[in-house]
Amino acid sequence: MTGLLAGIRVLDLTNVLAGPYCAYQLALLGADVIKVEQPAGGDLARQLGASPELNKAHMGASFLAQNAGKRSVALDLKNETDRRRFLDLVATADALVENFRPGVMKRLGLDYEALKAVRPGLVYCAISGFGQDGPMRDNPAYDQIVQGLSGIMSITGTPETAPLRVGYPVADTLGGLTGAFAIAAALVRQKTSGEGAFLDVSMLECTLSALGWPVSNYLTAGVEPQPMGNENMTAAPSGAFATADGLINIAANKQEQFVTLCGLIDRPELATDPRFAERETRKKNRFELKALIEAALASATAAAWEEKLNRAGVPAGRVLTIPQALAEPQVSGRGMTVQFEDVPGAERPVTVVRGGFLVDGAAPVPTLPPPALGQHGQEVFATLPPRKGTTE
Numbered sequence: 001m002t003g004l005l006a007g008i009r010v011l012d013l014t015n016v017l018a019g020p021y022c023a024y025q026l027a028l029l030g031a032d033v034i035k036v037e038q039p040a041g042g043d044l045a046r047q048l049g050a051s052p053e054l055n056k057a058h059m060g061a062s063f064l065a066q067n068a069g070k071r072s073v074a075l076d077l078k079n080e081t082d083r084r085r086f087l088d089l090v091a092t093a094d095a096l097v098e099n100f101r102p103g104v105m106k107r108l109g110l111d112y113e114a115l116k117a118v119r120p121g122l123v124y125c126a127i128s129g130f131g132q133d134g135p136m137r138d139n140p141a142y143d144q145i146v147q148g149l150s151g152i153m154s155i156t157g158t159p160e161t162a163p164l165r166v167g168y169p170v171a172d173t174l175g176g177l178t179g180a181f182a183i184a185a186a187l188v189r190q191k192t193s194g195e196g197a198f199l200d201v202s203m204l205e206c207t208l209s210a211l212g213w214p215v216s217n218y219l220t221a222g223v224e225p226q227p228m229g230n231e232n233m234t235a236a237p238s239g240a241f242a243t244a245d246g247l248i249n250i251a252a253n254k255q256e257q258f259v260t261l262c263g264l265i266d267r268p269e270l271a272t273d274p275r276f277a278e279r280e281t282r283k284k285n286r287f288e289l290k291a292l293i294e295a296a297l298a299s300a301t302a303a304a305w306e307e308k309l310n311r312a313g314v315p316a317g318r319v320l321t322i323p324q325a326l327a328e329p330q331v332s333g334r335g336m337t338v339q340f341e342d343v344p345g346a347e348r349p350v351t352v353v354r355g356g357f358l359v360d361g362a363a364p365v366p367t368l369p370p371p372a373l374g375q376h377g378q379e380v381f382a383t384l385p386p387r388k389g390t391t392e
Helices: 019-030 050-056 080-090 112-118 143-150 170-193 203-210 212-219 253-263 279-286 284-299 302-311 322-327 377-382
Strands: 007-010 032-037 070-074 094-098 123-128 196-202 239-241 246-252 316-318 338-339 348-355
Touching: 007 019, 007 112, 019 032, 019 070, 019 094, 019 123, 019 170, 032 080, 070 377, 080 112, 080 377, 112 123, 123 170, 143 203, 170 196, 170 203, 196 203, 196 302, 203 212, 239 284, 246 302, 253 302, 279 284, 302 316
Parallel strands: 007 032, 007 094, 032 070, 094 123, 123 196
Antiparallel strands: 239 246, 246 316, 338 348
């Protein structure tokens, strides 16, 4: 499959998660993503992950997750010779993404204004915790910090357990996705008008934007969102229910779905019970209703109920572990993972996850394994045009 971003060169100066995940999305779409790393250690994620052996080899599992499809060069941006090589690289780039604290690139003399002089039309994306201005701009930001400040932790868990951190770095991931979306949009304008852009991506703002429904309920309806565990505030019965062998999510959000559910569990009278007959009364009495439904669901397994309910048009799905989810035929059958046999620093094959979409029926997948630090320096710099006034 020809990548939608084939012919686009992106410089990836990022570390750890939000920025690398952003650039990974662009690499999946066919962009030539060149990861520019510090010679002393490179991306910190190279040392992060569940495998001490991979961490020691500077190919940590956290790095492998979002750096396939990229080429790596090692440059010390404080070194004058390396700075010149970097600027030569910028002159060939369409876009650049970095996730340093605000002001770092300016202190290096490599901020947007400086780089725009080298490459007019450059799309420059700066991902940070809080944005390039404001009273929190200089604060250090990690995913958990942003989760707490955004309010997302306050509505995660039950009333007894909240606030809780979402179980993966959701704020970092949202920042990366937003950055990739903004870069792709800016590239469209660049290719039509030649105009570049400075993209200021705030992880805090990305997370608040993604909290659209609960934020709107507060801003518009004046209702402060509360933690509800596995329950759905907009409907009932809608949430996680116990069966004979595990949990199943059921979302009988429409009246006809609720009526069908009542029949399938052999409790048709629940559909006309005054406590449950209408949407709003069901929400008020959701826990009484849940107990009655769970008593009926105890007669069969989650898998059996999933098949029966979905066949009848009632949305349902088992609550799976990550290994179980990856083993599902729906996931494996669409090629959600890609395996590389020969990855630098890894003594075994490495499997990575692709993006969550197909293009013309084909899955965009990384064409290169995650790179060793500086692995592609020679081949990248050999292709650059010589500097003016030199014979390099």
